[in-house]
Amino acid sequence: MFADHLHGSVTSRHGEFLLRPDPDGGTTLEGRTWYSLSLFPVTYWSIWTDLSIRAIHMRVLNHIRAVTESDVTRPTSRAL
Secondary structure, three states, rough: OOHHOOOOOEEEEEEEEEEOOOOOOOOOEEEEEEEEEEOOOOOHHHHHHHHHHHHHHHHHHHHHHHHHHHOOOOOOOOOO
């Protein structure tokens, strides 16, 4: 996610993905991450950290969208 010299400077504290029902019957998937930052100046580095985490969220969310919308008739469970 970050350059080698930045490892340990950004610590993910908590992450979640939430499913929210839409009024039209659809569903919205939201991703959030809480993190701490130990780089100075925090105001400057938080801009780049937020952008990086957002890019990761968008990659995951776009992948989930592609998989779930690719074939809605595909079975979602398998017999073990």
